[in-house]
Amino acid sequence: MHNPACNYFLACFLAANLASAPVVACTMSISSVEAPEIEIEIEFEDYNDVTNRVTYQIEIESSVVPPTNTAVCQCGISFGSELVQAPESFRVLNAIVGLRRGEGDDFDLDSFSGFEPDDDVAATLAGLNGTNNGSTTFGFSTPVNPFNLPPLQAEDAFVLGFLIEFAPEDFAAVNGNQIQFAAGSNEPGHPINLFQRYQPTLKLPPFRLDECDLNYDLVCDVQDLDVLYSLGDLARGFERTDATEVYDLNGDDRIDRRDVQEWLKKAADFHGLDDAYAPGDVNLDGEFGTSDLIQVFVAGQYESGNDGQTWATGDWNADGYFDSSDTLYAFQVGRFNPSANIQPLPEPNTAPFTLLLVTLCGWTAIRHRK
Numbered sequence: 001m002h003n004p005a006c007n008y009f010l011a012c013f014l015a016a017n018l019a020s021a022p023v024v025a026c027t028m029s030i031s032s033v034e035a036p037e038i039e040i041e042i043e044f045e046d047y048n049d050v051t052n053r054v055t056y057q058i059e060i061e062s063s064v065v066p067p068t069n070t071a072v073c074q075c076g077i078s079f080g081s082e083l084v085q086a087p088e089s090f091r092v093l094n095a096i097v098g099l100r101r102g103e104g105d106d107f108d109l110d111s112f113s114g115f116e117p118d119d120d121v122a123a124t125l126a127g128l129n130g131t132n133n134g135s136t137t138f139g140f141s142t143p144v145n146p147f148n149l150p151p152l153q154a155e156d157a158f159v160l161g162f163l164i165e166f167a168p169e170d171f172a173a174v175n176g177n178q179i180q181f182a183a184g185s186n187e188p189g190h191p192i193n194l195f196q197r198y199q200p201t202l203k204l205p206p207f208r209l210d211e212c213d214l215n216y217d218l219v220c221d222v223q224d225l226d227v228l229y230s231l232g233d234l235a236r237g238f239e240r241t242d243a244t245e246v247y248d249l250n251g252d253d254r255i256d257r258r259d260v261q262e263w264l265k266k267a268a269d270f271h272g273l274d275d276a277y278a279p280g281d282v283n284l285d286g287e288f289g290t291s292d293l294i295q296v297f298v299a300g301q302y303e304s305g306n307d308g309q310t311w312a313t314g315d316w317n318a319d320g321y322f323d324s325s326d327t328l329y330a331f332q333v334g335r336f337n338p339s340a341n342i343q344p345l346p347e348p349n350t351a352p353f354t355l356l357l358v359t360l361c362g363w364t365a366i367r368h369r370k
C-alpha cells in the first residue's frame, strides 16, 4: 500500500484549501483569506553529545492535491534574516514525508525518507521574491513517479517534515528567529514557492539533555529538585497532568516522593555516579559528609516547624519539613560518611544545631550497634 516513492512526491502537493486549489502537480498552498493556518508541530528529538547538536523535527500537515506527471519534487527552508542570521551550527538535515490515515492516527514520519540535499533548490529559494534577505537557505529534491500513488481517503493527510539541528548554546539565536518554508517542482508552471500563512517565526519547545533536567538549563542540579518540590505535597502525592508529565520520572502517573528518588538516581547517572544520591547529600557531590551538615546548619531549619523546606535545607523525605524523620531516613539509608569531604564543623552553639548533631550521633550509634 505504501510506496515511499509516491509519498515523497506528495510533499509537493501542499494545499491548505483543497476545494479551491487547482489540481496540478507539485503546487503550493494557495493564499486565501479564509484558509486556516497550516498546522505545524515541533518536537525535540535528540541530543548528540559527540557532535554537541540538538535536533528538532518540524511536522507540517497539509491537504493533498493529486499529481498528474512525473517530476522532481523540491522543498526547502529559508532561515534567519538580515536582523538575526542563522547561527553557524544551524542545519536542515533532512526533508521527510509521512502519510497519516484518518483523523488523529499516528504515523511514522521517519519511515518515509528519500529527499536529498539540493544546492540548486537552495539557490532558487534564496532568489525567490519574498525570501527574507540575509537568510540561509536549505533545499531538497527527489524524483517521483506519480502513477503509483496510493488512493487517498477524504481524511488522509500528508505530513511534510524537516529535521533541523544546532548547537545547544545557539538555542536563543534559533528560537523565535524567522523561518520560511517552500515547495514546488521542476515542472513548468509549478516552480518552488514559499508557503503562505505559515507562522513566520520558529517557536521551539525548550529542550532537555536529560530527564533529570527539570528546569531546562542543561544541567541536573539541586535547582531541578526545587522545581519538583514546588509542585505540591510530594509526601501525599497527586495525579500528574499532561502539563506535569515530565516530572513523573518513574512513570506511575503520579507525582510524589518516589519521583524524588528517581531523580536522585537519574541525576547521579547524569553525573557519572553508580549509586543514587543519598538522602543527606545536600550538595550532591556523591557523599553524605560534613560539608552537607554545614550546609543544613547554615540554612538553620532543623526542627524549625517551617513548611516549604527543600532538599538543600534538609527535607530529604519531601514532606516539607526538616526534622528527625529526615535524619532517621538518611541514616536508615545509611550512607553517612563522617570522613567524606571533611570540613571543620561550626561551633554547635545554637539549639537547633545541637539537636541535629545529637540526632545524627544517636542514629549513627544505633546503626553501629546493629
Ligand SMILES: [Ca+2]
Binding pocket: 212, 213, 214, 215, 216, 217, 218, 219, 220, 221, 223, 224
Ligand atoms: Ca536543570
Ligand SMILES: [Ca+2]
Binding pocket: 247, 248, 249, 250, 251, 252, 253, 254, 255, 256, 258, 259
Ligand atoms: Ca511518579
Ligand SMILES: [Ca+2]
Binding pocket: 280, 281, 282, 283, 284, 285, 286, 287, 288, 289, 291, 292
Ligand atoms: Ca555531599
Ligand SMILES: [Ca+2]
Binding pocket: 314, 315, 316, 317, 318, 319, 320, 321, 322, 323, 325, 326
Ligand atoms: Ca522532611
